[in-house]
Amino acid sequence: MATRQQLKAFYEQACEEELLAFKPGNVSVYHDGHDMTVEDFRQSYRVSSNPITCPEFSLGEKIYYAVKATREAVGCNTNLGIVLLCAPLIQVAENLDAGQSLQTELTKLLANTTRQDAAWVFKAISLASPGGLGESESQDVSQQPTVTLTEAMEIASEKDRIAYQFATIYKDIFQFTIFVYNSTLAKFGERKWAAVSAYTALLSRYPDSHVERKYGMKYSSWLIEQMNDIHQALMTTENPELLLPVLHQADKELKQRGVNPGTSADMTVATVLVNLLEAVGQ
Numbered sequence: 001m002a003t004r005q006q007l008k009a010f011y012e013q014a015c016e017e018e019l020l021a022f023k024p025g026n027v028s029v030y031h032d033g034h035d036m037t038v039e040d041f042r043q044s045y046r047v048s049s050n051p052i053t054c055p056e057f058s059l060g061e062k063i064y065y066a067v068k069a070t071r072e073a074v075g076c077n078t079n080l081g082i083v084l085l086c087a088p089l090i091q092v093a094e095n096l097d098a099g100q101s102l103q104t105e106l107t108k109l110l111a112n113t114t115r116q117d118a119a120w121v122f123k124a125i126s127l128a129s130p131g132g133l134g135e136s137e138s139q140d141v142s143q144q145p146t147v148t149l150t151e152a153m154e155i156a157s158e159k160d161r162i163a164y165q166f167a168t169i170y171k172d173i174f175q176f177t178i179f180v181y182n183s184t185l186a187k188f189g190e191r192k193w194a195a196v197s198a199y200t201a202l203l204s205r206y207p208d209s210h211v212e213r214k215y216g217m218k219y220s221s222w223l224i225e226q227m228n229d230i231h232q233a234l235m236t237t238e239n240p241e242l243l244l245p246v247l248h249q250a251d252k253e254l255k256q257r258g259v260n261p262g263t264s265a266d267m268t269v270a271t272v273l274v275n276l277l278e279a280v281g282q
Contacts, residue, residue, distance in 0.1 A: 001094070001095060001096060001097055001098075002093050002094070002096070002277070002280055004053050004054075004055060004094075006280065007053045007090050007093055007094065008049045008050070008053045010093075010273060010276040010277060010280075011045065011049050011052060011053065011086055011090060011273065012045050012046070012049050013272070013276060014086070014269050014270075014272040014273040014276060015041065015042075015044075015045035015079075015082065015269055016042070016045070017191050017192065017195055017269075017272050018195055018265060018268050018269045018272060019038055019041055019042065020191075020192040020195070021192045021193070021195035021196045021199065021268070022192070022196055022244070022247045022251070023195075023196060023199045023261070023264075023265055023268070024200075024226075024227075024230070024247055024250035024251040024253075024254055025250070025251060025254030025255060025259050025260055025261050026199075026260060026261060026262065026264075026265045027040075027041060027265075030247070030248070030251065031251055031255070033251075033255045033260065034255070034258070034260045035076075036076065036078060040074045040076065040078050041078050041079070043073050043074050044070045044073065044074055044078040044079045045079065045082075046073075047069040047070060047072075047073040048066035048067070048069050048070050048079060048083060050069070051065035051066045051068075051069055052065075052066040052083060052086060052087055052090055053090055053094075055094055058114075058116065058117060058120070059087060059088060059091050059109070059113060059117050059149070060113075060114075060116060060117035060118065060119065060120025060121050060149060061120055062083075062087040062090070062091065063083055063084060063087045063120060063121050063124050064120040064121065064123050064124040064127075066079075066083045066087065066124075067079075067080055067083055067124040067127055067128050068124070068127060070083075070128075071127055071128065077128040077129060079266075080124065080125065080128040081162050081210075081262065081263060081265075081266030081267075082266045082269045082270070083124070084121070084162055084266075085162060085165060085170075085266055085267065085269070085270035086269065086270055086273055088106060088109055088110065088166075089102070089106065089270065089273055089274065089277060090273075091109060092105045092106050092109050093277050096277075102274065102277055102278055103169060103170070103174050106169060106170065107169050110150050110166060110169060111150070113148045113149035113150045114148055114149065115145050115146070115147065115148055115149075117148065117149035118145035118147060118148055118149040118151075118152045119144060119145055121149055121152070122143075122144075122145055122152075149166070150166055150167070153166030153167055154166070154167040159209065159212075159213075160209045160263075161206060161208070161209040161263045161264075161267070162209065162263060162266060162267070165267070165270075170270070170274075172202065172206070172267060173267065173270055173271050173274055174274070176201070176202075176205075177198040177201060177202060177267065177268070177271040178271055178274050178275060178278075180194075180197050180198050180201045181194045181195070181197065181198040181271050181272070181275055182194070182275065184196075184197035184198075184234070184235075185275075188240055190240075191272070193234070193240045194272075195268050195271075195272060196234065196240070196247075197231065197234055197235070198267075198268050198271045198272075199261075199264055199265060199268045200227045200228075200230050200231035200234060201231050202264040202267055202268070203223060203224065203226075203227035203231075203261055203264050204224055204227045204228035204230075204231045204232075205224070206264075207220040207223070207224070208223065208261040208262070208263045208264050209263040210260060210261065210262035210263045211223065211259055211260065211261055211262075211263075214258070215259070219257065219259055223254075223259065223261065226250060226253075230243070230246060230247070230250060233246065
């Protein structure tokens with residue numbers, strides 16, 4: 001069972017590692033972008049690490065108070081997706097004994113979320129004000145929920161990849177990105193390149209929800225093709241540093257178009273957190 005201090009450290013480490021990774025189109029130590037800086041994201045994980053790991057909070061409260069702390073600190077939505085994905089993992093890890101499966105316990109947690117969890121998360125989404133997120137024909141975050149958190153996520157899952165994780169017990173992470181991350185980490189021995197690998201693998205396979213909310217399908221095929229080329233190059237090189245010019249060029253092109261694959265970046269953070277939590281549980 002991980003202590004609260006360990007969970008805080010893992011959460012902050014996962015967020016920091018994602019910033020150290022050169023993720024084209026997204027904010028990283030290599031380039032800021034989209035009117036946000038690396039320091040905005042660092043401040044966000046510092047202030048959100050306390051509420052997201054508070055053992056007295058319910059799942060919904062963890063999410064709301066982490067988003068609230070972030071909003072008060074940086075005044076913009078830097079980490080709603082990160083908090084949504086990481087809070088259930090942390091909630092499970094609080095009581096995870098050695099030998100227990102993180103995914104199995106997550107299945108139980110998501111099967112038992114409540115309407116109150118949904119109410120807290122609706123408040124968090126309204127506070128973060130992410131463009132285009134939060135409305136459907138049957139559930140609107142400006143109203144009181146009539147379903148549980150997981151049911152609300154299932155409704156949203158066709159349009160939002162983060163909601164899809166709730167509906168599928170983090171299928172993309174447990175069945176895909178964690179294997180990509182672990183294999184790349186074993187190959188290069190550097191977490192930042194493992195994170196780049198997970199990010200580009202996601203984008204080479206799935207459209208990014210954040211991008212499609214802003215632009216529809218305008219850039220979807222192009223982005224998949226671009227990221228597939230980068231991912232394949234990363235998988236075949238013996239020295240990932242040689243790819244830096246390609247990453248700089250891709251980052252410049254995406255940011256000139258205003259394309260920010262934020263959902264894939266959020267899922268990269270969750271992938272790193274799963275790696276850290278599974279290591280401590282072995």
